Amino acid sequence: MAFTVDFYQFAKAVNSTKRPAAGTAGLSASCILKDGCSIYQPEIRLQLTISTTPLYNYAFIAAFDRYYFINNWTFEDRLWTASLTCDVLGSWRNMIGAKSYYVVRSSAAQNGKIRDDLWPVTGSVTPTITYATDVIPWWYINGDTAAGGTYVVGIISGNDIIYYAMTPTAFKSFCGKVLDPTLSNYGGSSLDISDTLAKMIFKPFDYITNVTYLPIDLETALVGSGTDYVDLPVTTWKVGFWTLSGVSMFPIKKAKDFYYTKRFVLPNHPQKAARGQYMNTAPFTEQYISLPRIGSVPVDTSITQDCDNLDVYLHIDLVTGEAFYELFGWKSTDQVSVFMGRYSVQLGVNVPLVSDSLSLSNAFDYAAAVSSGIAGESPASIAGSASSILKTFEPHLSSIGNYGGFLGMQNGAVTLISIFRAAADDDNTHAGRPLYEVRRLDTIPGYIKVYDADIDLPDAFKPELELIKGYLEGGFYWE
Numbered sequence: 001m002a003f004t005v006d007f008y009q010f011a012k013a014v015n016s017t018k019r020p021a022a023g024t025a026g027l028s029a030s031c032i033l034k035d036g037c038s039i040y041q042p043e044i045r046l047q048l049t050i051s052t053t054p055l056y057n058y059a060f061i062a063a064f065d066r067y068y069f070i071n072n073w074t075f076e077d078r079l080w081t082a083s084l085t086c087d088v089l090g091s092w093r094n095m096i097g098a099k100s101y102y103v104v105r106s107s108a109a110q111n112g113k114i115r116d117d118l119w120p121v122t123g124s125v126t127p128t129i130t131y132a133t134d135v136i137p138w139w140y141i142n143g144d145t146a147a148g149g150t151y152v153v154g155i156i157s158g159n160d161i162i163y164y165a166m167t168p169t170a171f172k173s174f175c176g177k178v179l180d181p182t183l184s185n186y187g188g189s190s191l192d193i194s195d196t197l198a199k200m201i202f203k204p205f206d207y208i209t210n211v212t213y214l215p216i217d218l219e220t221a222l223v224g225s226g227t228d229y230v231d232l233p234v235t236t237w238k239v240g241f242w243t244l245s246g247v248s249m250f251p252i253k254k255a256k257d258f259y260y261t262k263r264f265v266l267p268n269h270p271q272k273a274a275r276g277q278y279m280n281t282a283p284f285t286e287q288y289i290s291l292p293r294i295g296s297v298p299v300d301t302s303i304t305q306d307c308d309n310l311d312v313y314l315h316i317d318l319v320t321g322e323a324f325y326e327l328f329g330w331k332s333t334d335q336v337s338v339f340m341g342r343y344s345v346q347l348g349v350n351v352p353l354v355s356d357s358l359s360l361s362n363a364f365d366y367a368a369a370v371s372s373g374i375a376g377e378s379p380a381s382i383a384g385s386a387s388s389i390l391k392t393f394e395p396h397l398s399s400i401g402n403y404g405g406f407l408g409m410q411n412g413a414v415t416l417i418s419i420f421r422a423a424a425d426d427d428n429t430h431a432g433r434p435l436y437e438v439r440r441l442d443t444i445p446g447y448i449k450v451y452d453a454d455i456d457l458p459d460a461f462k463p464e465l466e467l468i469k470g471y472l473e474g475g476f477y478w479e
Contacts, residue, residue, distance in 0.1 A: 003063040005031045005044060007056035007070075015471050017093040018479035019067060026056055031082075039064050040086050040461055045079045054080055058087075065459070066091045088467045089476060092457055096468065097442030097478065101453055105432035105475070106439075107446035112276030113305070114434040116426065121283055124422035126270060129415055132262035132312070150216055152252065152318055152348070154209035157238035161209055163319050164237065164249040165230055173247045178204045178239060207240040211351040212321045229258045229318065252318050262414055263330070264289075264310040269420045276433065279423065280305040286419040291325050293345045296417070299327070303340055308332045310340075312414055314347075321348015431475070441478055449475040 006025035012018040034043035042061070048054065059068045059082065068084035075081070089096065103109075151171040154163050166174060230250035237244060269279035279285065280301060287299035289312065304310060307329035316323045327340040426433070432447040441448060453472030455465060 002030050002032050003061065004028055005046070006060045006062075007054065008058040008060075009056055010058035012058075012090075012479075013477055014069070015089065015475065016477040016479050017089045017096060018477070019090050019093060020058065020060075025060075027054070034081060039066070040463060042068075042084050043081055044084065045081050047078070048080050054082070056082075059084060086464060088460070088464045089471055091464075092460060092468065095457055096455070096472075098440070099455065100438055100440045101450035101472065103435045103437055103439045103441075103444065103448060104451050105447070105449040106435045106444050107428050107430075107432040107448075108444045109435050109437075109439070110276060110433035111435055111437065113278055114276070114436060115278040115281065116276065116423075116434050118431060119424040119426045122422045122424050126420040126422070128267050128418040128420065130264055130267055130418065131413070131415055132264050148215070148217060150214045151351070152212045152214060152321075153249075154211075154319070155237065155239055156207040156209065158241065162237070163252040164234075165252055165318065166247070166249040170247050170249055174249070177244050177246055178208075204239055210320075212319070212348040213351050214316070214318065214321055214348045216316070229253055258318050259313055259315040261314075262312045264312070264416045266304055266307060266310055266416075267418050271423060275423060275426065277305050284421050284423060286421075288417045289327065290413075290415045290417065291343065291345075292414065293347055294325065294343055297325075297327075297341070297343060299416075300340055303329045303338055306331060307338065310416060311337070316347055321346060321350070323347035445478050447475060448478055449473070 005028070007027040007029065008020045008024065009026055010020045029046045029048075031044040031046045034045055037043040042064075044061075054073050057070050059070055060066075061068065067087040067090040069087050071083040071085055073080055073082055149168060151166050151168065152163055153166065153171070153174065154161055230252055233248045233250050235245055235248050237247075237249065266280075269285050271284075272279040282301055285301050285305075287301055287304065288296040289299055289310070290296050291312070299310065309330040309332070311328040311330050313326040313328070314323060315326070323345050325343045325345065327342075329338040329340055330336075331338070428447075430447060432449060435444075441450075450472045453469045455468050455472070457465065457468075460468070
């Protein structure tokens with residue numbers, strides 16, 4: 001049986017669908033089959049001159065409608081014999097390309113959100129510290145001048161309890177007014193008792209329910225918020241049934257929730273643009289947000305990888321000083337906010353109205369010490385030595401609340417710490433990247449690897465179908 005065979009010098013990978021262009025055959029010759037060969041792995045003979053050495057490595061046999069790799073050439077009985085193996089990807093290229101499969105990896109298309117575990121993490125680490133768009137601290141405390149922060153004082157006024165916010169300077173003046181050694185502030189002229197006896201009977205601090213120190217600046221935080229959180233300032237107020245004046249303070253609206261908000265622009269891993277969005281997730285990226293009075297809180301990078309911003313809210317109860325942080329991821333393209341966590345914290349410090357071991361004048365100094373963040377000593381040590389006679393005539397102050405801590409209170413900045421770990425160089429050309437989508441194969445050129453590549457071809461033999469399945473599942477090139 002004689003038939004025509006086209007021979008080529010053709011460069012292609014074994015696992016490629018590439019075919020030689022029409023009309024590029026280096027030799028078209030009439031050949032015969034060697035006895036005992038098959039269509040899948042035929043051996044063909046052709047007669048050439050002795051001086052002609054066939055250097056062709058690829059062939060097409062139209063009679064079999066198959067392309068072949070040439071394994072070897074041998075010369076015997078004055079004839080050249082070519083041993084062939086069917087190139088299954090080249091032969092059924094068009095049918096393979098028209099089919100759709102679940103593509104696991106591809107060099108031309110990828111899903112950047114899917115982590116590529118083919119390449120390990122290297123030891124290269126890049127730390128980054130990001131500040132919020134507004135880098136001013138969330139609160140302000142000037143430890144040198146004791147001018148920062150806000151005092152909230154609960155006062156029994158007639159038949160109600162009113163909470164007032166005031167600056168440290170105003171609080172010191174307030175203490176002076178309440179504990180004035182004379183009775184002029186309390187209508188002393190109408191009381192038919194001496195100052196000394198009044199001081200032993202009347203206890204003005206019994207009408208103060210609590211004192212809380214908040215590390216936020218009154219003038220920039222509360223007043224700047226208009227009247228949402230505080231009413232207009234007053235200079236006259238009641239302690240019990242007595243009316244006092246001379247200190248400016250702001251009545252607090254107890255029903256209104258006061259809060260700060262900060263927005264961070266989330267940084268990207270240095271390799272994100274080249275490798276995919278998954279580089280913004282663990283183990284390649286770790287992120288921690290530093291929340292004052294709490295510490296460093298880990299950020300869930302599986303959420304933030306798809307977000308542009310990280311929003312931090314600090315809600316504060318102005319009366320008790322209780323607070324909580326809330327974290328939200330913000331995706332600007334969809335205008336979607338994703339809740340990421342809530343963290344409670346005692347932001348305010350309960351300031352004790354100390355026992356009668358503390359003199360009046362030193363009580364003012366103690367208030368100043370609290371506002372500057374240096375009230376680490378005991379009230380007694382701050383008081384020093386006071387005469388026992390004077391203490392006898394001072395109001396009997398009782399303790400209200402527990403003394404809180406001031407550690408770290410002078411640092412109100414919130415920071416986002418990102419640790420980026422590099423991934424080893426990948427080889428997209430020969431290994432592709434994760435896709436995990438159903439695609440028609442001829443729409444994504446280059447390297448492709450599919451899942452469960454069962455294929456049915458009307459004219460392919462079982463070994464050829466098995467080879468095609470193996471190439472598709474092991475990785476091949478659509479060319």
